[in-house]
Amino acid sequence: MSAIPFDLAVVGAGPAGLSAAVVAAEAGLRVVLIDAGVQTGGQYWRHPDERHLDAFAAPEHTGHHHWDHYRALRDRLRRRISDGRVDHRAGRQVWRIDPAGDGTVFALRTTAVAGLDDAAPADRAIHARRVVLAPGAYDRQLPLPGWTLPGVMAAGGVQAMLKANQVTAGRRAVVAGTGPFLLSVAAGLARAGVEVVAVCEANALSRWAATPLRAVQEPAKLLEGVGYAATFLRHRIPLHTRTIVARVAGDERARGVTIAAVDGDGRVRPGTERDLDVDLVALGWGFTPQLELVVGAGARTRVDVDGSLVAVVDRDQRTSVAGLYAAGEATGVGGAVQSCAEGELAALAAAVDSGYGIPSARARRLRRRIARGRRFAVGMHRASPVPEHWASWLHDDTLVCRCEEVTVAAVRETVVDLAADDARDVRVTARPGMGMCQGRVCGFALSCLVADRTGRPTRAADLEPLVRRPVGTPIRVADLAALADLSGVADAEAPGPTDPVAPSGLTPSDLADLAPRKERP
Amino acid sequence: MTVDAADGYTFAFDGAPVPFRPGQSVGAALAASGITSWRTTRGAGEPRGLFCGIGVCYDCLLSVDGLRSQRACVTVARAGQDVRSDDPGAALARPADASSDGTRA
Numbered sequence: 001m002s003a004i005p006f007d008l009a010v011v012g013a014g015p016a017g018l019s020a021a022v023v024a025a026e027a028g029l030r031v032v033l034i035d036a037g038v039q040t041g042g043q044y045w046r047h048p049d050e051r052h053l054d055a056f057a058a059p060e061h062t063g064h065h066h067w068d069h070y071r072a073l074r075d076r077l078r079r080r081i082s083d084g085r086v087d088h089r090a091g092r093q094v095w096r097i098d099p100a101g102d103g104t105v106f107a108l109r110t111t112a113v114a115g116l117d118d119a120a121p122a123d124r125a126i127h128a129r130r131v132v133l134a135p136g137a138y139d140r141q142l143p144l145p146g147w148t149l150p151g152v153m154a155a156g157g158v159q160a161m162l163k164a165n166q167v168t169a170g171r172r173a174v175v176a177g178t179g180p181f182l183l184s185v186a187a188g189l190a191r192a193g194v195e196v197v198a199v200c201e202a203n204a205l206s207r208w209a210a211t212p213l214r215a216v217q218e219p220a221k222l223l224e225g226v227g228y229a230a231t232f233l234r235h236r237i238p239l240h241t242r243t244i245v246a247r248v249a250g251d252e253r254a255r256g257v258t259i260a261a262v263d264g265d266g267r268v269r270p271g272t273e274r275d276l277d278v279d280l281v282a283l284g285w286g287f288t289p290q291l292e293l294v295v296g297a298g299a300r301t302r303v304d305v306d307g308s309l310v311a312v313v314d315r316d317q318r319t320s321v322a323g324l325y326a327a328g329e330a331t332g333v334g335g336a337v338q339s340c341a342e343g344e345l346a347a348l349a350a351a352v353d354s355g356y357g358i359p360s361a362r363a364r365r366l367r368r369r370i371a372r373g374r375r376f377a378v379g380m381h382r383a384s385p386v387p388e389h390w391a392s393w394l395h396d397d398t399l400v401c402r403c404e405e406v407t408v409a410a411v412r413e414t415v416v417d418l419a420a421d422d423a424r425d426v427r428v429t430a431r432p433g434m435g436m437c438q439g440r441v442c443g444f445a446l447s448c449l450v451a452d453r454t455g456r457p458t459r460a461a462d463l464e465p466l467v468r469r470p471v472g473t474p475i476r477v478a479d480l481a482a483l484a485d486l487s488g489v490a491d492a493e494a495p496g497p498t499d500p501v502a503p504s505g506l507t508p509s510d511l512a513d514l515a516p517r518k519e520r521p
Numbered sequence: 522m523t524v525d526a527a528d529g530y531t532f533a534f535d536g537a538p539v540p541f542r543p544g545q546s547v548g549a550a551l552a553a554s555g556i557t558s559w560r561t562t563r564g565a566g567e568p569r570g571l572f573c574g575i576g577v578c579y580d581c582l583l584s585v586d587g588l589r590s591q592r593a594c595v596t597v598a599r600a601g602q603d604v605r606s607d608d609p610g611a612a613l614a615r616p617a618d619a620s621s622d623g624t625r626a
Contacts, residue, residue, distance in 0.1 A: 036576060038597060048542075048544055049543060049545075113576065113592075114585075114592065114595050115585065115588060115591065138575060139573065151557055156574065156575060157573045157594070161549050164544075164545075164546070165544075165545045165550075165553075167545070167549040167552055167553040253557045253558065253568070402569075403580075404564075405562055405567075436582075441577065441578045
């Protein structure tokens with residue numbers, strides 16, 4: 001190892017990671033903050049280019065919540081960067097975490113998010129004694145007929161276009177799926193001048209009535225809801241509950257949708273189908289925590305209330321791997337306020353574990369905050385489940401896997417004809433989840449479809465193989481080749497069975513797995 | 522919201538100028554110009570453009586200044602960029618002609 005390792009590496013600069021980096025640096029740790037974004041904020045506080053704010057029509061906080069909190073965090077981070085406590089590596093993705101040296105240091109291998117990698121090969125591996133993983137989440141998707149047409153987007157992607165680019169992805173939109181995030185996206189679109197023709201919430205709002213106490217405990221969320229209601233009234237946005245987008249129509253791009261009412265289990269009620277002309281379809285079914293680094297580092301996982309694979313953490317955000325912490329959506333989707341608290345607590349735990357004295361009252365207060373937020377999140381997940389019979393909306397030729405163009409029929413036939421009895425078997429046989437996105441988009445739906453056919457409920461052991469990858473993000477061959485030139489390569493290739501971090505090193509068969517598939521067989 | 526890009530902020534998309542605001546992504550600038558798809562799939566030849574919008578799904582690939590398989594949603598637009606809707610599945614240029622960093626694993 002050439003450089004002195006950092007005390008702490010924080011992966012992700014959204015609410016959780018930003019909070020963790022700032023608090024850890026203020027506690028005295030020397031921190032490196034690694035983030036795929038070119039500026040901090042993550043997906044939640046995604047905002048226009050800070051160097052060119054005058055080029056955008058609306059101010060940077062447009063459409064944001066808790067913006068003052070973000071600004072304060074950003075200011076604190078800038079102070080720590082200028083006094084040398086934080087090294088901010090922006091626009092870089094961690095694609096693998098390995099133990100290095102004597103096993104008390106982690107090597108985080110990074111690559112440029114876009115364009116040529118201008119970092120020297122030696123600088124691409126970042127060494128740190130402890131790591132906080134705050135990788136965040138992205139929209140959970142379910143396939144439906146026509147969902148691959150241009151003009152159909154993830155709800156979060158539509159939101160990101162609004163927040164960071166101040167661009168609307170269409171003129172007439174339908175927003176569909178489940179959960180309160182849909183309201184935020186619809187309100188943002190309406191305020192930006194898009195005609196929101198319908199918001200389709202698959203569940204009944206009465207599900208929220210089961211958790212009134214939880215909602216009262218989170219008054220900020222209630223206020224947020226009131227704000228959306230006012231926007232919906234002002235812009236005359238119809239909110240349809242127990243309603244879904246059954247299919248998207250169009251040839252070169254989305255031209256319309258058919259919406260339909262569903263029963264409590266998600267089965268379409270015959271005769272309720274209705275066509276709408278739209279050029280933008282925003283879809284979201286809750287969120288999928290981005291877990292490949294958690295799984296790749298060997299940390300224990302579990303299936304959360306919403307069906308997502310999440311990191312198991314103790315009451316101070318420690319994972320099952322010594323020196324590795326997780327915060328934010330990776331430990332269970334709970335929103336930005338929860339993520340900030342978890343990031344702070346992870347930083348305090350890392351500081352304590354590094355030998356720094358931290359007043360215990362601060363940790364106790366955060367633990368209470370997190371417990372309250374967790375109760376609200378559980379209520380939210382129970383109010384907005386993925387409908388049990390969503391697969392009944394699909395046609396045989398509906399694509400499950402967008403990358404490898406694998407149909408519903410192909411997945412079902414693999415289970416029935418080839419007796420592939422878990423999602424991993426189906427993946428290696430019919431190739432869903434084997435394309436560029438590596439199952440990030442179709443993984444959840446795939447595991448549901450397989451569970452549906454085999455009659456076996458999905459467990460953590462079924463979901464983990466869809467997330468476990470020797471390389472966490474597509475990288476250039478040059479990044480792999482550069483490993484051979486670094487002294488750190490020995491660390492990557494020789495972790496023993498007792499090693500706490502990586503269950504296995506890079507092997508030739510891993511590399512073969514990574515080879516691009518140029519032709520279809 | 523319309524895009525009235527600041528003067529001089531344009532990149533080329535398949536040779537035609539596309540305006541952008543500094544800091545916007547290539548994908549956002551294309552969408553703002555009404556361009557919704559820029560590649561076709563290897564199997565069925567279906568059109569694809571932005572889907573996840575945040576770098577997760579790899580649906581929005583295009584080539585930027587000769588580098589293939591770049592995600593339009595996380596590539597920052599820059600003046601004078603040469604953006605092309607190259608088929609990511611097409612044969613690569615011969616090694617002698619290609620940038621050594623242009624291949625993706």
